Amino acid sequence: MIHARSVSGLLLLSTLITGPVLAQKRPRADSDYERPQAPAPPSLPATLLQELVAIRDAALTDDYAYRQVAHLTENIGPRPVGSPQAQAAIDYVAGEMRKLGLDVRLEPVQARHWIRGAESAELVEYPGQVAGSTQKIVLTALGGNHPTSPEGITADVVVANSFADLGRLGRQNVAGKIVLFNVAFDKRKADNGYAGEAYEEAVAYRALGARQAAELGAAASLVRSVGGANYRLPHTGGSRAADIPAGAVTSEDADLIADLASQGKVRMHIILASQTAEEVSTFNVVGDLKGSEHPEQVVIVSGHLDSWDLGTGAIDDAAGVAVALEAAELMQQLHLRPKRTLRVIAWIDEENLGRGHLEYAKVHAAEIGQHVAAIESDLGASHPLGFRAKISPEAAARLQPVLEVLRPSGANLLLLSSDTPEADLDPLAKQGVPVLGLLQDGRTYFNYHHTAADTLDKIVPLELRENAAAMAVMGYALASMPDPLPR
Numbered sequence: 001m002i003h004a005r006s007v008s009g010l011l012l013l014s015t016l017i018t019g020p021v022l023a024q025k026r027p028r029a030d031s032d033y034e035r036p037q038a039p040a041p042p043s044l045p046a047t048l049l050q051e052l053v054a055i056r057d058a059a060l061t062d063d064y065a066y067r068q069v070a071h072l073t074e075n076i077g078p079r080p081v082g083s084p085q086a087q088a089a090i091d092y093v094a095g096e097m098r099k100l101g102l103d104v105r106l107e108p109v110q111a112r113h114w115i116r117g118a119e120s121a122e123l124v125e126y127p128g129q130v131a132g133s134t135q136k137i138v139l140t141a142l143g144g145n146h147p148t149s150p151e152g153i154t155a156d157v158v159v160a161n162s163f164a165d166l167g168r169l170g171r172q173n174v175a176g177k178i179v180l181f182n183v184a185f186d187k188r189k190a191d192n193g194y195a196g197e198a199y200e201e202a203v204a205y206r207a208l209g210a211r212q213a214a215e216l217g218a219a220a221s222l223v224r225s226v227g228g229a230n231y232r233l234p235h236t237g238g239s240r241a242a243d244i245p246a247g248a249v250t251s252e253d254a255d256l257i258a259d260l261a262s263q264g265k266v267r268m269h270i271i272l273a274s275q276t277a278e279e280v281s282t283f284n285v286v287g288d289l290k291g292s293e294h295p296e297q298v299v300i301v302s303g304h305l306d307s308w309d310l311g312t313g314a315i316d317d318a319a320g321v322a323v324a325l326e327a328a329e330l331m332q333q334l335h336l337r338p339k340r341t342l343r344v345i346a347w348i349d350e351e352n353l354g355r356g357h358l359e360y361a362k363v364h365a366a367e368i369g370q371h372v373a374a375i376e377s378d379l380g381a382s383h384p385l386g387f388r389a390k391i392s393p394e395a396a397a398r399l400q401p402v403l404e405v406l407r408p409s410g411a412n413l414l415l416l417s418s419d420t421p422e423a424d425l426d427p428l429a430k431q432g433v434p435v436l437g438l439l440q441d442g443r444t445y446f447n448y449h450h451t452a453a454d455t456l457d458k459i460v461p462l463e464l465r466e467n468a469a470a471m472a473v474m475g476y477a478l479a480s481m482p483d484p485l486p487r
């Protein structure tokens with residue numbers, strides 16, 4: 001999830017919208033009992049509301065999405081862009097869309113295929129070292145990184161606690177060394193509902209650290225894993241191209257190295273022998289359920305099909321693709337035909353350079369004005385709380401009756417954000433398309449994110465059904481409301 005938007009380091013400015021009084025300022029506590037007259041609540045046609053309830057109820061008893069995630073993860077497996085598994089997943093999803101009666105296209109995308117190689121590390125010199133011993137370090141290469149030679153490199157380690165800290169250390173302390181960015185993921189934020197924000201703060205070092213270290217002549221760059229659980233699992237992820245090797249050590253190993261480095265000289269040997277990325281042809285999978293009245297108007301429901309290679313990409317993001325597929329499956333099952341085109345997209349290359357969504361925006365440039373809204377699910381498959389959206393307050397008001405349909409399953413929050421909620425929706429949002437990201441309970445997502453533990457067992461079937469309900473209800477509402485959502 002959320003890779004491209006992450007590098008800004010900007011905090012998300014969110015506004016909590018919970019009731020019908022939307023654009024108005026809530027009065028201070030002392031006048032709470034004299035609230036201004038609420039405007040008449042927006043309403044939807046009774047038939048549409050009945051259809052939304054039917055979709056919700058059908059989703060909550062439907063195991064379609066779970067079967068899709070199971071196939072993508074257990075039968076196909078990890079899906080790094082350009083891999084045979086990614087292609088198998090593309091073919092599979094296209095086949096599923098055809099079975100659902102969608103008009104399916106494979107839209108070509110050029111992406112970079114990077115293959116993980118041997119990776120290992122050990123401390124070979126450190127304060128208090130016992131004669132004849134070394135200390136194993138658990139690490140993994142970051143995607144797209146520059147490899148070491150097969151023999152690896154040995155260099156002194158320098159620890160930086162921030163970019164500013166790196167700047168203070170300067171070239172004289174950094175050149176020729178292995179830099180470790182030791183910035184912890186803030187679990188308390190995640191535990192309190194700000195998992196995305198905690199991720200944003202830490203992930204800047206994974207995305208940009210190697211490049212900054214390289215500018216000061218570093219031999220390699222390591223980052224403390226960006227993740228919420230300490231099971232000594234390294235979390236991989238994308239790193240902006242830098243001409244030095246880049247990896248992630250576990251949080252436990254980051255603590256060990258930082259502790260030893262505070263006492264004296266630490267020297268480390270690392271092997272990160274990946275294969276340099278090559279350009280390959282791959283595809284976004286795009287399937288249209290054509291609208292009855294306004295087929296030219298498009299509402300996107302989506303997830304991303306590529307995944308990292310360490311796990312099987314269940315929560316990131318087979319779940320997102322599966323619930324998007326299920327939105328179409330439910331409409332077919334219930335014989336509902338939206339007024340506008342419901343477009344299911346399985347994006348490719350979200351985890352690397354985002355070439356899938358960039359290419360989509362290019363190829364569909366002429367129709368972006370007819371894109372009414374776009375939804376993506378890319379924060380896992382835990383219980384959904386609602387949506388994070390970059391939409392106008394007026395649009396938020398229009399969605400209140402839809403959120404009421406989702407209230408019984410708890411997915412009725414609408415947080416307005418000034419930032420795009422999901423990376424794949426960014427080019428659309430920049431052109432004014434209203435975009436929504438499913439907002440899941442993110443407390444455990446980053447425990448497994450980009451690790452070997454992102455596997456099918458992390459998905460609770462009931463919670464996945466709740467996600468499918470939220471995606472399908474919102475997708476159908478956006479595609480069938482009397483007027484398109486205002487921009």
Ligand SMILES: [Zn+2]
Binds near residue numbers: 002
């Ligand atoms: Zn993702």
